[in-house]
Every structure is written in C-alpha cells, then in structure tokens.
Amino acid sequence: MQVLRTLEEVGxxxxxxxxxxxxxxxxxxxGGLHPGHIALVRRAVQYADTVxxxxxxxxxxxxxxxxxxxxxxxxxxxxxxxxANSVEYVFAPAEHTMVMTxxxxxxxxxxxxxxxxxxxxxxxxxxxxxxxxxAKLLNIFSPDVAVFGEKDYQQLFLIRKMVESxxxxxxxxxxPTVRDGDGLAYSSRNSYLSHAQKQxxxxxxxxxxxxxxxxxxxxxxxxxxxxxxxxATNYLNERDFEVEYLEVRDADTLLPGHExxxxxxxxxxxxxxxxxxxxxxLFHP
Ligand code: AMP
Numbered sequence: 001m002q003v004l005r006t007l008e009e010v011g012x013x014x015x016x017x018x019x020x021x022x023x024x025x026x027x028x029x030x031g032g033l034h035p036g037h038i039a040l041v042r043r044a045v046q047y048a049d050t051v052x053x054x055x056x057x058x059x060x061x062x063x064x065x066x067x068x069x070x071x072x073x074x075x076x077x078x079x080x081x082x083x084a085n086s087v088e089y090v091f092a093p094a095e096h097t098m099v100m101t102x103x104x105x106x107x108x109x110x111x112x113x114x115x116x117x118x119x120x121x122x123x124x125x126x127x128x129x130x131x132x133x134x135a136k137l138l139n140i141f142s143p144d145v146a147v148f149g150e151k152d153y154q155q156l157f158l159i160r161k162m163v164e165s166x167x168x169x170x171x172x173x174x175x176p177t178v179r180d181g182d183g184l185a186y187s188s189r190n191s192y193l194s195h196a197q198k199q200x201x202x203x204x205x206x207x208x209x210x211x212x213x214x215x216x217x218x219x220x221x222x223x224x225x226x227x228x229x230x231x232a233t234n235y236l237n238e239r240d241f242e243v244e245y246l247e248v249r250d251a252d253t254l255l256p257g258h259e260x261x262x263x264x265x266x267x268x269x270x271x272x273x274x275x276x277x278x279x280x281x282l283f284h285p
Contacts, residue, residue: 001083004091010140013089023048025173026143028134031055032072032188033081036178040147041085043175047145053082054091054137059099060106060129067276072188091141098136108132109166111158114254118154119269119278122244130155131162138168146170151177151185153267153280157254177280179205185279192275200240201272204279207232208246208266212283215248215266220259220285229266242271251282261285 004010017024025048027040033055044051055078062068075092082090101107108128114120115127138146148156160172177185183205184190184198193201211232215225225248233243249256251263267280 001079001087002089003079004089005093005097007093007097007140010091014141017050022050023145024141024143025051026137026141026146027051027053027087028137028146028148029053029055029078030057030071030188031075031078032191033078034186034188034190035180036149036151036175036186038081038085039175039178040149041082041087043173044145044147045086047147047171047173048143050089051087052089052091052141052143053087054093055079055082056091056093056098056133058129058133059095060108060132061126062129063123063126070192072191091137098133106132109135109162111161114154114161115158117254118245118247118249118267120154122269127155127158131158134159135162135166135168138163138170143170145173147173147175149177150174150280150282151187152278153251153265153282154254183209185277187275187277189275189277193273197240197273197275201275201277203236203239204241204268204270204272204277205281207235208268208279208281211248211266212264212281215264215285216283220257220261220264222257222259225257232268236268236270240272244269244271244276246270257285 025044027044029037057071109131111127120127156174179185182202184201229246233246236243246268248266250261251265257264264285265280265282269278
C-alpha cells in the first residue's frame, strides 16, 4: 500500500492508473478505523480495480474545537488496517494541503435548507464542511465510485444531492450500518464511552428499532409519528441521554414521513457522556 501525502504524488499516480485503464473506488474516512469503515473498503474492492482510502480529519466539519482536538488519531494502526484489506493507496494529507482559506474568505459547497435540519440544526456549518471536503476529494481523484455509510444518512443524502446537482461523474455507493454483536453501531467516537456507557448506548438503537417496528406493524399513521418520537425521546432522556432530535422521516426525500412514504427512517442524535451518537433505522411502512 502506498501512502500519498501531497497533491503532486496523487496526480502522478492517478495519471498512471488512468493510462492503465484501471477503475478507481474512493473511500473517504477520518481515521479511527473500525469494522464499519472496513465494510466500505470491502464494497469498494467489489466495485473497482483500485481502492483508494483517505484518512483526513476534516477541520471544516467540526463546530467545536475540543471535539476536533480530541478526535481519535492513530495513523499507523489505520494504515495497517487498510493494508490488510486490499487498499492500494491511502491519501493522508497535511491539513494545509486540504484546507486553503476558512471563515468568511473560504469558498464552500453549501447544502440547501436540508443542511440546516436534523444534525445541521445543531451543527450549522457541519454539512458545508463535509460537502466541501467531499467535493475536493472527488475533484482530486475523479473516482468512478465513492463509498459512504448509511450510518450518516443525512450526510449520504446530501452528498448524493451534491453529486447530482453539480454533475460529478461519480457513482455514490452506500453500505448499511455495521453494528457489533449487541447492536451498537460502530463509530470512532465510541472510544469516548466507558464499558457501562456502551451498554447504555444500546438503548438508542433498541428504541429506534421499536419505533420502526411499531409503525411497520400498526400501519403508517402520520398523526402518531410526533407522539411516538416524543415518547422515545423522553424514554432516552430519562436514561442519561441528552437527545438532540429523534424523528421519523421519508427515507427518499428526508422530508417528514407521510402516509405515501415508500421507505421511512427513524433517525436520532443524542449525547451520552462525552460522546455524541447518531443512529438510524430504515424500514418500510
Ligand atoms: P468517518 O470516518 O466517521 O467520517 O466515516 C467515514 C465513512 O464511514 C462515512 O461514510 C460513514 O458513514 C461510514 N461509517 C461510519 N461508521 C459506520 C458504520 N458503523 N457502518 C457503516 N458505515 C460507517
């Protein structure tokens, strides 16, 4: 596996790959790799001749300095994990390579109003930071396919919208959320949780699943969605969580779920101890 640090190196290797007619799959990550990331890599291997992973903690998507400073960093461990999973190149640039100007002087890709709902309501510049970085990576690598996780469903949705709106010639592939044996969605931020908090964290997925199951079996009664969501929110808040949002949305539009929704998604973000957890359950009404 080759480690690429600069845009010049990337340019040289991409030219070689393209002249050999090799297709490219890109897996963007922020490191702190876990089985969820590996599932993305495995999917990428199926899609293209060459898999390139990026490991870059994107400062533009953090709304809090402390969260950025504390984010898990273990480059050598991440590289070993990628090497063991058939990744041919890892792009691990310095911050100045990827972040030119910031603040009001910066040039950004800005999502529409959906970027200010759900996670975006609590982290107003988050998706602008994500989309800007993903757009840069797509321009740098021109991959045939880029792979993302359904765990960050709103992110996946907005990336797809960006690719369509800005005519990126790249297929966006999605991988279902990978969970440990107990159902906890793998996340780099799970390292902030104690053993007891990890047990507690399971309730989030359990409650979302219960909500999804209730709507699936009772039939879609939109007038109940808000009450059911509030009930689940209160349940979690009484058990050490601080819920930011817990909602039922239409999985194809991310608008509030309605009677004609073909697919629904129960999605939530909640603080537990030092971690901010997000999770979702996709289901058919
Ligand atoms: P991150 O390193 O947290 O920015 O995540 C990089 C990619 O991995 C994103 O596309 C995430 O949606 C995806 N991802 C993170 N956790 C999981 C998981 N548990 N299952 C599937 N994909 C995941």
